[in-house]
Amino acid sequence: MAEYVALSGGQGEEAEPVDSKAMRRRIASLDVFRGLSIALMIFVDYAGSVFPFVAHSPWHGVRLADFVTPFFLFIAGISLSLVYKKTSNKLRATQQAVLRALELFLLGILLQGGYFHGVNSLSFGIDVEKIRWSGILQRIAVGYVVAAVCEIWLSNTPRNAGHVGVFFRNYFLHWIVLVSLSGIYLGLLYGLYVPDWQFEVQQANLSDFYKNSTYIIKKVTCGVRGDLGPACNSAGMIDRYVLGIEHLYKKSAYRNLKVCQNTDGGGFSDNLPSWCQAPFDPEGILGSFMTAVTCILGLQYGHILVQLEDHKDRLKHWLQFSISVFSFGLFLYLIGDPLNKQLYTVSYALLTTGSAGLTFCALYVLVDVGGYRCLTCILEWMGRHSLSIFILVPSNIAIIILQGFYWRTPKNNIVHWVLSFTAHR
Numbered sequence: 001m002a003e004y005v006a007l008s009g010g011q012g013e014e015a016e017p018v019d020s021k022a023m024r025r026r027i028a029s030l031d032v033f034r035g036l037s038i039a040l041m042i043f044v045d046y047a048g049s050v051f052p053f054v055a056h057s058p059w060h061g062v063r064l065a066d067f068v069t070p071f072f073l074f075i076a077g078i079s080l081s082l083v084y085k086k087t088s089n090k091l092r093a094t095q096q097a098v099l100r101a102l103e104l105f106l107l108g109i110l111l112q113g114g115y116f117h118g119v120n121s122l123s124f125g126i127d128v129e130k131i132r133w134s135g136i137l138q139r140i141a142v143g144y145v146v147a148a149v150c151e152i153w154l155s156n157t158p159r160n161a162g163h164v165g166v167f168f169r170n171y172f173l174h175w176i177v178l179v180s181l182s183g184i185y186l187g188l189l190y191g192l193y194v195p196d197w198q199f200e201v202q203q204a205n206l207s208d209f210y211k212n213s214t215y216i217i218k219k220v221t222c223g224v225r226g227d228l229g230p231a232c233n234s235a236g237m238i239d240r241y242v243l244g245i246e247h248l249y250k251k252s253a254y255r256n257l258k259v260c261q262n263t264d265g266g267g268f269s270d271n272l273p274s275w276c277q278a279p280f281d282p283e284g285i286l287g288s289f290m291t292a293v294t295c296i297l298g299l300q301y302g303h304i305l306v307q308l309e310d311h312k313d314r315l316k317h318w319l320q321f322s323i324s325v326f327s328f329g330l331f332l333y334l335i336g337d338p339l340n341k342q343l344y345t346v347s348y349a350l351l352t353t354g355s356a357g358l359t360f361c362a363l364y365v366l367v368d369v370g371g372y373r374c375l376t377c378i379l380e381w382m383g384r385h386s387l388s389i390f391i392l393v394p395s396n397i398a399i400i401i402l403q404g405f406y407w408r409t410p411k412n413n414i415v416h417w418v419l420s421f422t423a424h425r
Contacts, residue, residue, distance in 0.1 A: 027082075028373055028380055029360065029366070029367040031384050032363050032379045033071070033360050033363050033383065034072075034383035034384075035376075035379035035382030035383030035384075037071040037075065037386075038386040038394075039379060041390070042394055044056075044065035048065060057340075057341060058256040059230055059254050059257060059340065060339065062339045062341065066341040066352070067352055067355060069136060069139065069341075070352035070355075070356055071352075071356050071359070072136075073291060074294060074298035074301070074356035074357070075356075076298060077294070077302060078305065078360075080147050080295075081301075081303050082302060084152050093148075094148070097145055100144070101142070102141070104140060104141040104144065105141040105142075108136065108141065109132075111135070111395040113132045113135070114132050115131075116395075134248075134249070134281045135283055137390075139287070142288045142291055143291040146296070147295035150177055150296055154174055155170070155174070156170050167307075170303070178293050178297070181293050188286055189234055189286060189343070190226040191226070193224075194223070194232045194233070195223060196219065198217050198220065199277075199279065200216070201215060201277050220275045228338060228340065228345075230252075230275055235286040236280050236281075239281050243281070246279075248280060248284075249281040249282065252278070252281075254276070254280065254342070255277075259273060260276035280342070282342045286343070286344075288344075294352070294353050304318060311364075311369050318360070325350050325357065326350070326358070329347045329349070329351030330347075333351065402415055
């Protein structure tokens, strides 16, 4: 399987070598950071149901799980600066980038499109009229290809880098793309009019068990512009119109909001807001604009890594950049732009990217400067095999394969035994 820069250990294997002794060896901290991100993903996926404070925020706000995707996008941007730093054939390099992104996108559809029915189910397959087109890998693929095109076609010949301003001038076209994507995102998020809309919900009726499923129509009243709530935001409207409501994520995170919780326990009631049962995709089309922004910001960190050899110079520039990006994101939050992973708001993108930069600085000091690789060897190994780990663990493929082996009846499998034991403790 081809190596993907976003989730695999690729650090420039296909690129022409950079004339720097520091770049002749693998950047171990980048592998460790990638491994830390995949470990964090596994932890929040499995611990989120037990410790809700680490799971994805239902709507506004950030929790531990909300840092995972930005971390991967940030890493993808750094890796791209190593892979495409010196490109003699730009057209061929672009074709390779598009092909890798397409492979990653299709893999994401296979893993998260509904083909595999998850734990406790020994069946598979998906109605193509209901397949989910969006997902984590698809979002990384979009950010990857946009950042790759920027690096291949919009990079000037690097000059002697002495301060941050030089990096800005060398890659000012990257910043134009970044600002343009942010402007388009904000214009669509706040400018589009969202009309009233409706969706279908399958009605739970035991008498219809052996008959055709019955559906009821739920209506959502909007008629607003610039709303950032779960019901009437333009991001959801774009996905409903472009992708189709049947192709969106069915178990939206905002179902965990207090307003959507049934005080009587069990399921949804007619007293709850209708939109609580509506599909919404947290990896939708509009948020992909800011996905590319995060990847392009990571690309700038990679330029510092490539063009500066001294550890102190690298860390000085990274810290300046990280603190500036984090502070600007925090400022936007304080003046009213909410931190929202579902919408991938500008403040969220900047704050999480700044956090990723600070985390990378800490790991760089520990691993590449201090040489304490023995402390992070497991994370480094996970980083080099992160795509395989993502397929097997967070996507539940390993569990699905494991529970396929049972004793006499399908319920007699090790996965069912472990879940039963955990439930009774």
